Amino acid sequence: MAARGTGVAGPSEDGRGGHSEGVAPTLAELIALRGLAHARGGVRRGASGVRAQAPSMLRGRGMEYAESRGYAIGDDARHIDWRVTARTGKPHTKLFQAERERTTLLVCDTAPALYFGTRVRFKSVQAARAGAVAAWRAVAEGDRIAALRGSRAAPPVPAASGARGALRVLDALAQWYARPVDDDAGLEAALGQARRLLRPGSRLLVLADPASVAAIPDERWPALAAHHQVDVLLLTDPLETEPPSGLFGFAPAAPGGDIARRVDLDLADPAQRRRWQEAFANQVSTTISALAARGVRAIALPCNAPSDAWLAAPGAGRR
Numbered sequence: 001m002a003a004r005g006t007g008v009a010g011p012s013e014d015g016r017g018g019h020s021e022g023v024a025p026t027l028a029e030l031i032a033l034r035g036l037a038h039a040r041g042g043v044r045r046g047a048s049g050v051r052a053q054a055p056s057m058l059r060g061r062g063m064e065y066a067e068s069r070g071y072a073i074g075d076d077a078r079h080i081d082w083r084v085t086a087r088t089g090k091p092h093t094k095l096f097q098a099e100r101e102r103t104t105l106l107v108c109d110t111a112p113a114l115y116f117g118t119r120v121r122f123k124s125v126q127a128a129r130a131g132a133v134a135a136w137r138a139v140a141e142g143d144r145i146a147a148l149r150g151s152r153a154a155p156p157v158p159a160a161s162g163a164r165g166a167l168r169v170l171d172a173l174a175q176w177y178a179r180p181v182d183d184d185a186g187l188e189a190a191l192g193q194a195r196r197l198l199r200p201g202s203r204l205l206v207l208a209d210p211a212s213v214a215a216i217p218d219e220r221w222p223a224l225a226a227h228h229q230v231d232v233l234l235l236t237d238p239l240e241t242e243p244p245s246g247l248f249g250f251a252p253a254a255p256g257g258d259i260a261r262r263v264d265l266d267l268a269d270p271a272q273r274r275r276w277q278e279a280f281a282n283q284v285s286t287t288i289s290a291l292a293a294r295g296v297r298a299i300a301l302p303c304n305a306p307s308d309a310w311l312a313a314p315g316a317g318r319r
């Protein structure tokens with residue numbers, strides 16, 4: 001849907017190494033966002049100072065101390081906790097945190113509403129850029145990175161570690177968000193596929209239009225949040241959340257690229273403006289509150305905001 005009198009800004013530089021016209025993401029643009037993974041800080045480090053894997057829920061023979069318990073026959077004598085033993089008068093042994101390679105999965109909404117924008121870039125481009133930041137961040141933290149979208153044909157990008165894994169995901173993002181896809185099966189289908197693929201303890205980042213998230217049944221989220229860290233980025237445009245006052249014209253795109261009959265909205269009329277707010281701005285705030293009540297962190301990311309702005313939100317990068 002194109003709006004008369006609005007549009008995407010021309011070529012721009014974000015000041016951090018990437019150029020984009022804002023209509024379709026490029027692989028080079030997404031690769032250039034790698035520096036943002038380290039710029040925010042907070043990357044997990046092991047005791048030796050090098051990048052560490054995520055701690056597992058299991059106790060085992062890892063590198064990181066977890067707790068002490070009473071000594072049992074067969075325990076390694078080298079792991080006796082002499083301080084606790086001396087304090088209690090009973091032998092205790094140390095347990096260490098087993099480490100594992102965690103998976104970060106990007107679930108990408110490809111609803112038609114995302115391929116729209118009036119400031120700096122389309123919401124679809126912002127989704128690709130935010131996903132790229134997340135991918136590089138996951139690699140910096142030692143995670144494997146994977147991606148999928150709701151599709152009747154396109155397979156998921158399998159989880160892989162390192163720059164090679166990130167580049168596979170970035171290439172998929174550049175393709176999925178270049179233009180509206182023909183086989184979009186919806187966000188609910190994508191979340192269902194994610195639940196079947198993920199192991200407990202994985203991280204799930206959902207890139208979606210607010211309307212797509214609002215359409216997901218409420219019971220879907222607690223089931224995901226119970227076993228995974230789930231974050232949702234709601235892609236928005238300033239026109240949606242801060243509509244202009246006065247007569248505003250829309251010209252929906254017709255088949256073949258022609259412009260269909262124009263529709264005018266009088267946003268100075270209180271009733272029209274209220275319906276607009278209910279359809280867009282109110283939906284965003286309501287969705288964020290509803291997800292928080294179900295253990296899911298949701299953040300609104302406008303298309304004209306820095307693509308790594310969501311990392312500064314409370315709880316970003318938590319483990």
